[in-house]
Amino acid sequence: MAWVTWRQHRAQLLTAFAVFVTVAIAAVVSSLPVRDAYHRQALSSCLPPAARPGCDLLVNHFRSEFASLAQVGRWLILLPGLALLVGAPLLAREFEHGTFRLAWTQGLSRRRWLLSKLALLGAALVLVAALIGVVAVWWRQPFDHVEGRMSPAAFDVEGFVVPAYTVFALSIGVLAGIVFRRTLAAISVAAAAFVATRLGVEKLLRPHYLAPLHRIATGTAPSAHARDWVLDDKLVDSVGRRITSAREDLAVVHAQHAGIDAQQYLASLGWRRILTFQPASRFWTFQGIETSIFLALALVAVVAAVVLVRRRPA
Amino acid sequence: MTAVLHAEGLGKRHHRRWALRDCTLRVPEQSIIGVTGPNSAGKSTLLGLAVGLLEPDEGTLSAPPIADIGYVAQDVPLYRSFDVGEMLAFARSTNLRWDQQLALELLGSRSLETKVSALMPGERARLALALALGKRPALLLLDEPLASLDRLAGREFLQVAMDGVAQTGAAVVIATRVVTDIERVCERIALLCDGAVKLEGSVEELLARHRLLTGARRPLGRIHGVEEVVRANHSGRQLTLLVRTNGPIVDPTWSVDEIGLEDLLLAYMAPAELPTAQPQRPWRLRWHG
Numbered sequence: 001m002a003w004v005t006w007r008q009h010r011a012q013l014l015t016a017f018a019v020f021v022t023v024a025i026a027a028v029v030s031s032l033p034v035r036d037a038y039h040r041q042a043l044s045s046c047l048p049p050a051a052r053p054g055c056d057l058l059v060n061h062f063r064s065e066f067a068s069l070a071q072v073g074r075w076l077i078l079l080p081g082l083a084l085l086v087g088a089p090l091l092a093r094e095f096e097h098g099t100f101r102l103a104w105t106q107g108l109s110r111r112r113w114l115l116s117k118l119a120l121l122g123a124a125l126v127l128v129a130a131l132i133g134v135v136a137v138w139w140r141q142p143f144d145h146v147e148g149r150m151s152p153a154a155f156d157v158e159g160f161v162v163p164a165y166t167v168f169a170l171s172i173g174v175l176a177g178i179v180f181r182r183t184l185a186a187i188s189v190a191a192a193a194f195v196a197t198r199l200g201v202e203k204l205l206r207p208h209y210l211a212p213l214h215r216i217a218t219g220t221a222p223s224a225h226a227r228d229w230v231l232d233d234k235l236v237d238s239v240g241r242r243i244t245s246a247r248e249d250l251a252v253v254h255a256q257h258a259g260i261d262a263q264q265y266l267a268s269l270g271w272r273r274i275l276t277f278q279p280a281s282r283f284w285t286f287q288g289i290e291t292s293i294f295l296a297l298a299l300v301a302v303v304a305a306v307v308l309v310r311r312r313p314a
Numbered sequence: 315m316t317a318v319l320h321a322e323g324l325g326k327r328h329h330r331r332w333a334l335r336d337c338t339l340r341v342p343e344q345s346i347i348g349v350t351g352p353n354s355a356g357k358s359t360l361l362g363l364a365v366g367l368l369e370p371d372e373g374t375l376s377a378p379p380i381a382d383i384g385y386v387a388q389d390v391p392l393y394r395s396f397d398v399g400e401m402l403a404f405a406r407s408t409n410l411r412w413d414q415q416l417a418l419e420l421l422g423s424r425s426l427e428t429k430v431s432a433l434m435p436g437e438r439a440r441l442a443l444a445l446a447l448g449k450r451p452a453l454l455l456l457d458e459p460l461a462s463l464d465r466l467a468g469r470e471f472l473q474v475a476m477d478g479v480a481q482t483g484a485a486v487v488i489a490t491r492v493v494t495d496i497e498r499v500c501e502r503i504a505l506l507c508d509g510a511v512k513l514e515g516s517v518e519e520l521l522a523r524h525r526l527l528t529g530a531r532r533p534l535g536r537i538h539g540v541e542e543v544v545r546a547n548h549s550g551r552q553l554t555l556l557v558r559t560n561g562p563i564v565d566p567t568w569s570v571d572e573i574g575l576e577d578l579l580l581a582y583m584a585p586a587e588l589p590t591a592q593p594q595r596p597w598r599l600r601w602h603g
Contacts, residue, residue, distance in 0.1 A: 003407045007400060008393070098391040105365050107381035107409035107449065311369075 001108070001116035009121060012086045016128045019079065023132055027139040034066050038142040047145055059146055059226075070143050076136050076157040080165035081194050083125050087173020088186035090117060091309070095181035110309045118174065118302060125170055126163040133162035148227025148280040152202060155229075159287040164294040169194050171301035178308045201293060207231050209289045210282060215275045227280040238270030317376075318343050318453045318485040319364055324373035325509070326359050333359040335509040337373070341453070346479070346486040348500035350493045352583055356509040357489035358388055361455045364487070378453050381410055384446030384484065388457040390438050392430045398441060399426030405445045417448035420478050436467030440474060447478040454484040460495045472499055493579055505579050513582050517575060524578050525563060526571040527555040539563040545581045556581045 006013070038044070043062055046055035091114075094100040104110050136157040140149070149158055172193055176186035212231055235243040248266075255265035278286070319341035326334040334356035341347055349357050362368040364377045365385045377383065392401060398421065406412045421444045424437055433441065439459055446454060456475070460468040476499055479486055488496050493503065503520060505513040513520065524544070527537070531553045534546065541560040546553065556573065557563075563570050573581075 001407060004404055007396070007404070097394070098387070098389060099393060100391075101367060101385075101387040102391045102393075102445075103408070104367060105380060105383065105385040105387070106405060107411065109380070113408070 001113070002120055005117050005120045009086060009090075009117075013121075013124050016082070016086070016125060019082070020128050020131050020135075023076070023079070024135050027135045030069060030072075031139050031142075034069065034142050037062060037065065038145075043142070044145065062142075063146060066143070070140075070153065073136070073139065073143075073157070074153055076132070077198075079132055080129055080162055081169050081191065081198075083129075083166045083169035084173030084176075084190040084194055085187060086121055086125065087170040087175075088177045088190050089183045090121070090174050090177055091305075092177035092181055092183040092186045095177075096183060111306050114174075114306055114309050115302075118171070122167055122170055125166050129163040129166035133158060133160075136162070146226065148229075148283075150227065150229035150278055150280045150283055150286070152229075155283070155286070155290075156202070159284075160291040161287055161294070164291040164298075165198065168197070168294040168298040168301070171298040171305065172197075175301040175305045175308075178305055197297065201290065205293070206286065206290060207278065209286050210278070212276050212278055215277070217273045217275060225275060225277055228277040229280075230275060230277045232276035233273065234276075235266075235271055235273050238272075243271060316343055317341055318378060319487065320376045321360070321363075322374045324360070324363065324375055325371050326356075326363060326368055327371045328359070332509050334363070337506070337509065337511055339504055339511055339514065341485050341487055343452075344483055344485055345502060346488070346500050347502040347504060348493065348496045349487060349489045349504045349506055350491065350496075350579060351506035353491065355506040357491075357506055358457055359509075360506065361385070361457050361487065361489055364453075365455055378451075381449070382452040384449050384451035384454045386439070386442045386446050386454075386456045386459055388461070390442045390462070392438060392442060394431040395429070397427050397429050398424055398433075401430060401441060401445060402426070402448070405448055409449050411450055413448050413450050416450070416478065416481060417444040420444040420447055420474055422474070434467075435462040436464075436471060439463060439467070439471050443471070443475055443478065447475075447482055447484070450482050451484050454479060454482075454486045456486065456488045458490055459488065460490065460492070468495060472496070475499075493576055497575055503575070503579070505582055507583055513579070520578060521572065521575060523558055524573050525557055525559055526573045527557055527563070527568040528571065529553055529568040537563065537565055537568070539565075 041058050041062065043058060045052060046058055091100070094103055103113060106113075108116075137144075137159070140154055140158065144154055144158075147154070149155060155161070169190070173186065173190040176190035176193070177183070180186045180189060207229075215225075235248050237243055251266060251269065251271075252262045255262040258265075317340040319339070321337055321339045324334060324337040324339075325332060333354070337356065337360060339347075339349075339360070349360060351357055359368065363370055363375055365383050366377070366380055393404065396404065402414065402417055402421075405417070406414065421440060424433075424440070428437075430438070430441070439462070443456075443459075446456075454475075459471060459475070463471060472495075475486075478484075488500065490496050497503075497517065500517065502514065502516050504511050515523075527540075529552075531548060531551045534543065534555075537557070539559050539561040540557045540563065542558045544556040544558060546555050548554075555568075556578070
């Protein structure tokens with residue numbers, strides 16, 4: 001089966017490898033100025049726990065200088081989704097061309113045929129995804145030192161989740177392929193399902209993998225949580241009611257008019273700032289949980305595909 | 315003789331319609347049986363069930379495991395982007411038993427570097443046959459193998475197929491609409507109509523048991539030696555009967571003639587009408603035909 005899988009999917013696998021090479025080259029080229037600036041400004045000596053005077057300025061300057069580049073790096077989240085372009089045609093194309101009648105009437109059982117293909121393609125794509133993940137970790141290193149890797153911008157493109165998303169995209173593509181039996185329909189539906197699942201997990205589940213921490217701070221937002229994933233940052237009054245940003249602005253303007261320090265003024269009103277966040281130290285725990293979720297979903301999709309392949313009349 | 319394929323009361327629904335109903339058929343070892351019938355009679359369905367692509371809705375079917383069946387589907391599905399050698403490699407790596415020598419022999423002189431998409435219909439059919447027989451199957455199923463071939467290519471295909479069958483000792487089921495295509499090679503014929511086997515037997519036996527009676531028009535009574543009147547046709551003052559016999563017909567008021575296989579089958583397909591030429595449909599058969 002290895003030869004058959006390679007022969008039928010070599011264009012896709014070579015494309016995947018070409019994507020990796022392109023990403024790697026782009027990462028190296030675009031990372032050079034970032035690293036240069038990072039070292040030139042000795043930023044590492046500026047980050048917690050170390051700090052020296054003027055650090056806030058330096059860090060902010062670094063962040064704003066490379067903000068757009070870091071934004072470009074976010075596009076890496078799309079790459080695991082490309083695996084569904086490998087998964088969807090796996091069965092759909094056999095149906096479109098009628099060749100399932102050839103493939104399924106050789107000596108192998110349909111289940112074995114499907115599982116061999118999936119295992120081989122999965123292994124190849126996991127390898128490519130892991131390589132891209134490593135490149136992403138290396139590329140984001142300077143940013144991660146400053147911003148941490150807990151917020152989605154880094155979390156989604158680093159660590160184990162990248163191969164897990166890839167396996168999920170592959171298997172959901174395969175499932176859509178047998179349900180719809182048309183490559184285009186399968187790709188569209190699988191893509192929609194992939195995006196919906198990724199967003200749903202990220203927005204609804206991930207903030208609650210572990211109970212978020214709260215920290216009460218008087219005055220304006222502290223910068224101590226630069227590396228954490230801040231979920232909520234709200235101002236409450238002395239009895240815990242939320243203060244709208246309009247009221248906060250009013251109060252700040254009022255303090256400025258009166259010539260008092262705004263932070264002190266807010267504190268004197270009994271207003272407190274409550275930060276809700278997931279600390280950076282939970283990175284690997286969260287990676288483990290998210291990876292398990294996507295691998296479990298992938299397993300469900302694979303089992304469903306195997307059942308359909310065996311049961312569904314051709 | 316033990317049967318390689320044995321269907322008993324087999325039925326398969328396709329949407330609401332029964333594509334195959336109450337179909338009983340035995341294919342003995344090393345026999346060659348032609349399954350014929352009009353469009354959507356259930357021929358492809360029967361083969362699809364035998365090869366395990368379809369699941370029966372009722373009845374029982376005993377067939378060899380898939381590794382022991384060589385199947386050439388209708389329209390000869392092959393991977394168009396592969397070349398001939400790659401198609402053989404495909405079969406070699408998806409089958410536990412594979413006879414490359416036999417496959418090459420059946421392919422003939424065709425270069426292995428030719429792309430499948432560049433093959434002529436006859437060459438495609440031959441490649442598909444080589445793939446099916448290279449498994450050294452116990453049972454070979456051919457679904458409308460001659461549909462896309464001209465007469466010469468069809469004749470050559472059957473020649474090669476029978477060569478391969480002789481070497482592997484496989485039993486063969488050929489589904490076809492056009493019985494004259496396969497008459498020469500089939501030992502037995504099964505006629506499938508509306509999903510059921512209407513007639514089954516060896517060609518000689520079928521021909522020997524049917525006679526065409528012609529005589530003056532009269533009310534039909536019992537005729538000695540006639541088991542059943544299959545079809546009656548009046549024209550003017552003449553009456554023509556197709557009958558199944560159970561003995562010699564000695565009644566001198568009838569002139570007794572033999573009937574050809576094609577006319578016989580046509581009569582069974584449309585018992586109420588004349589054995590006129592079967593309308594040939596130019597478009598492709600549906601898979602569930």
